[in-house]
Structure formats: C-alpha cells, structure tokens
Amino acid sequence: MGIEQKLGNMGIVTLKLEEVINWSRTNAMWPMLFGLACCAIEMMSAQASNYDMSRFGMELMRASPRQSDLMIVAGRVTRKMAPILRRLYDQMPDPKWVISMGDCASCGGVFNNYAIVQGVDEVVPVDVYVAGCPPRPEALIHGIVTLYEKVKSERMKDWA
C-alpha cells in the first residue's frame, strides 16, 4: 500500500546513508527505565495505552543502561542522586540522548534548596527540555518528537 508500490520489482530504495541511520535511530529508540519523582507517573502514562508512546518506536523501557540510548530524567535530581545519574549516563552506549522532563529536572523547579540539583544539565548534557509541572503525556511526546527532529538533523561528518 505504501512504499512497496514505488519499489518496482527490484525491491531497492536508494537514499543517503545518514538518512537511513537517523531513520532507524529515531524509529527504534530505547528509553531507560527509571523515574525519580512524580514526572515518572506521567511518563508511565505516556507509555500506556491512552497515549501509547510505542507509536513513535518505543515499545518498552530497558531496565539496563547498557541496552538503552535515551535517558528521560523524570523528576527532581537530589545531590545524593546526581553521581548515580551520571554513572547511569556513562554506562549507556553511544549514541545517547537525554530528555530533561519537567521543571525540576530542567532548572530545580520549586525546589531551590540545598538538596536538589538546580537543573540536571549540571550533571549530564541535555538535548531536549520539557516544561511543565509535571508535563502532560502530550508534552513528553512532543519533547520526544522534537528530539527526533534533532536526531534526524544530525550529519555524518559530525559523527567522526
């Protein structure tokens, strides 16, 4: 019905390598299974049947950082948690991306105190910030689609 009608009898599509790599990366992204606070509830909701994040190629979260390439920091990061978070990030294989979900992860949110890191970008490099307290599942999905656009705009010469 779709692309196969355009293939003819040869079964071959020609396109740029970076495009097919980026296409495969965006359509099979594996988020890491961890949540830090109430944003994680919205993240679960985004994966459940009402919002169904698997429409965008995320069938299930991986409980191991070795098997995942997307870290969704869902919730406030305490200073005690920060080294653990960085360690998880370091254990993820390249290429890897980070979504900072919610106000607390992005800038500390309402918690401007001794215990909370004022923005997870002090600990790991963040690609997409999702605003909201907590963001609705639509907002998270919008953040993921934004990340897809960023991934699709990556160029091979920069990978080195």
Add this chain to the structure above:
Amino acid sequence: MGIMDEITQSIVTTFQERFQAQTYEFRGEVSLLVGPEHILAACQALRDEFDFNLLNEETAVDYWPEQSPRFHIVYRLRSLTHNRMIGLRVALDGNAPTMPSITGIYANANWFERELWDMFGIHFDGHPDLRRIVMPYDWVGHPLRKDYPLGYEEVQFSFNFDEIDVRKPYAKE
C-alpha cells in the same frame, strides 16, 4: 477518653516527683519535659512500669536564635496495651549538644537518632552506629538547623539569564 485520666495522672505525678518533670497539655496530648540526665531513667520507667512499649517517633525542634534552650528533642511513646500516647521532651543548650542515646531501651531509636545527628547535629552518646542516614556521607553541616543556608544557586530568570548562564556549570559529554 479524658485527657488526664487516672493512669496518665499517676504517670505525671510519678514523673514530677522522680524527675522534676514539667507537664504540658496540648489538644488532648500530655508531654513531660525532663532534663537530659533523666532521659534514660524516664524511658526505662515508661517502658517497664507504664507499658509504653513502642517508640512512635523521635524528632527535634530548633529554636534558633535562642541558645538556651536551642533544641528540644521530642519523643512520642505509645502504649499498645492501653492505647495511650505520651510525649517526652528534653531541652538542650548550645550549638553542639550531646545527650544519651536511648537505643538500649528502644532499639528503633537507632535510625531516628542517626537522622537527628544528620539533620540537627545532635550527638548521641552510646549510639552504636552514629552515621549520616539521609544526606551523603561527605556532607558538611546539618541542613535542618535554622541557621543553615537554604540554597546555593541563584535562580535563572529571563532578566538575568545570560549573566548566570556564563557561570552555570554545564556538564560535559
């Protein structure tokens, strides 16, 4: 049940005689203020003579900038046999207070006292394992003290975004 029924009244009388305790009543709950030197004997008496077999809670209040008393340690004891609660309070002076640990009487005071050491810097003599419990082990200071600074970082608003952005510690890849 009345606030001061007979048994509570007998506890109060005993404590006033034996430990010179002061009594407070607030919203149907009775608290006894005893000196730190009496706390072990007071807990022992409440547990063994009056059947208060459960330490519900042990916490502290910081009255800074007052120095005398600077802290109150608050014990909430419950008697499961008689369905009764009573409070114990101990006043402590100064910035580095020390008091005896009641872990020998109520074993679950262990973690409460570790938290009090962590958050208020109250040292418990005779505690088997007085380490920090909530904050990281290398933390400096005791965060729930009133003179502890609230935060470390200036908030980034639109009017000072660029200024703070220059010195904000961004993570490397």
